[in-house]
Amino acid sequence: MNTGKVTLVSAGPGDLDLLTFRAAKAIAAADVLLIDDLVNDEITTLKAAHARVIKVGKRGGCKSTPQAFIQRLMRRYALQGRHVVRIKGGDALLFGRAGEEIADLRSAGIDVDIVNGISSGFAAAAGLGVSLTHRDHCQGVIFVTAHLRDGSEPDWEKLAATGMTLAIYMGASRIEGISEALGKTLPVDTPAAVVQWAGTSREKRVCATLGEIAARAASENIASPAVILIGGAIGEGVAQLAARSESMCRLSA
Template sequence: MSPHFAYRCTLVGAGPGDPELLTLKAVKAIASATVLLVDDLVNDAVLSHASPTARIVHVGKRGGCQSTPQGFIDKLMINAVHEGERVVRLKGGDPFIFGRGGEEVEHLRQAGIDVDVVNGITSGLAGLSSLGAPLTHREHAHGVVFVTGHAKPGDSGTDWPQLAATARQAKLTLVIYMGVSSLEHIGQGLLSGLPAQTPVAVVQNASLPTQREALTTLGELVHTVQREQLESPSIIVVGDVVQGARAWTAQPQTAQKAA
């Protein structure tokens, strides 16, 4: 039998940045909130859907930068809900894809609060889509793996050689979040199981007017990112599906800037 919760909170995915990529359900949730706890990566234009009387609290959370402690955010949510507020936790991308949504759900439920989740488009999908390429393809990729390049302190992180070998054997696309700061380590690991000529796309600020991108190969990945000065937040897509990008040439010898 499911537990009875007297209080509710809503986690809303604001998508990759472009406010037009919000779902209708997200817009309705934002409009109904009396308190919104907003991550840094959420476009300010998204907040135009909020009530003029809503209290907006910016709580940080940006990879590679100083962030509001997660425990403090949890307390803010719990206190606001218990005070009778209609609370929306507004997160970039999707709450359940590297958004710590699972951790927040656990803390809220432990406090007697039920949680509704409104999904958002994740940057790993939006980034490659913006280049005109898919994440899966019947001939090139039988599946896709979303993986973080940023390990939790004390965690050894992803076994990149093993993941690369699996991706090659099973024909999988790899979508790497938060990987720029560890790119040399990631690249070396992937090269132990994937060919150097494997296509790669790097997309910074996916879906925003400030989006920048580069097409390259796994062997040239580190050099390309350094040369193009691509920074976080960026997603890195590794696999043959990248050849579907509009700007891809048949046999790229050097990094290509996407049109």
């Protein structure tokens, strides 16, 4: 039997309208679908009737499918000649442990295709109506996870000193400590936002200053999955949301 292949499909932030055509075609051609926890369940409506669906949930603070087990499943089915589609939330190449999976599959002689998608950081920015790289405010954006593999945190002071927009993933439970650490370098009135379930019908947004964002997020019960955005460019979105709110108030008066 010929060896099959694995396709790492990026499901985007949740809304099926944000899937790429290439992602939809890969899902329709799959024999086996391995689906992450944060992926919209409706994505299975795109599969072929014969395709097997296996949920392999992985979320911080929750019971998770071991990464080694997921990789064994991919190898097993691919070596049986199946087309395995590993569906990941957001973009597969951003904080999705794709590097480990690609290396493992290639070491077993299994071909790997990658389908890019929309990361939640971009979906959060779209919801706020901001450019993460607005040239009046910064020269770039840094996507960073709030905790490293060993449980430690990034050097927030060095990241703050870059002057870049910071898109912080997996940091909702640590937002108070993060904002305090960034506040050692950045002014406390630096614009900030937290967006939960970005790009979905459940999206919630909180905008404030760096000094206030943790308290505001707590008061609005913002929790994981959420993206934290920090930087001058985010102020554009805060201003637009405020103007929109004021306009709605005038219309309802």
